[in-house]
Amino acid sequence: MLDVARHFFGVADLKKYIDLLAAYKINVLHLHLTDDQGWRIEIKSWPNLTAHGGQTAINGDPGGFYTQEQYAEIVAYAQSRYITIVPEIDLPGHTNAALASYPELNCDGQAPELYTGSEVGFSSLCIHKELTYQFLEDVLRELAAMTPGPYLHIGGDEAHSTPKDDYINFIERLAPLVAESGKRMMGWEEIVQCHLPANSVMQYWTDVRHAEMAVEKSVQMIVCPAKRAYLDMKYDDATPLGLSWAGTVSVEQAYTWDPVTEVRGLAESAIVGVEAPLWSETLRTLADVEFMTFPRLPGIAEIGWSAAEGRGWEEYQGRLAAQGPRWEARGVNFYRAPEIPWES
């Protein structure tokens, strides 16, 4: 996953990133397209979402957005490298950019200012306003029409400003709208508190109790625990970029885990896949994105594609070291983790 909402990355950057993902057999790119700081995908029936909501980014860095034509270009380019795009519209929290764009979407009819900070959990759609659901129908319809892949991701995380009952009612009213758009619903782990369509997928990212609830309710999951798979976590305390709320994640820690053993009672058949989310609060350029992605991503790809029995850090780090010269030749700004025996 790449967060293009906290900071925006244009089509050319995305294409370079997609080439690097394809080299390590990544086959899905989840784009986090909307958040408090920016709405990055053109919705023709609600043009202000990007005209206004796409203008800025964290720290007042340059904003931006993808026109529907540019989004189609990204989808086609990814497809040519056997990568499926999963678009995420984060709901009902993480919605300040949408609320700032349309006063009428707000319960009190007042639009908040554009937000350039990095707090989370302060925004919520107006759950009891009918216009909210017209808005959602329009957004989901247009997003589904431009997304050939099977999933629409509706976020669902950190809705701290939405009362629990309202959150549950909202997600349960949203789910049929996703189904009507012809897509399968994906969401962050919190959605598992709701009644979900049978083919929904949740992402386990931080609270294992949500993952255990998914096991009980037979909800399929993407396993991406922040303490292992969040690429925006610093490598160590000296890393200049990234965050550390889930701890630091070394190259070894990003490799030496097995999704099946992360959750009590989890069967391999219930795991749709693994994911390596990269949040961009602290990332401004493709070079920053590459620094946090490499060298940790190939190991997570290997976890996705190979049986746990055959994996071992001692053997793996030798193969990883051999990638260094390739990345140098391609001008990839990878982190030369000192513990890896990089080949010169």
Ligand code: IFG
């Ligand atoms: N949690 C938030 C993200 C981002 C992240 C940074 C999820 C699902 C912390 N939600 O991870 O928006 O701020 O590590």
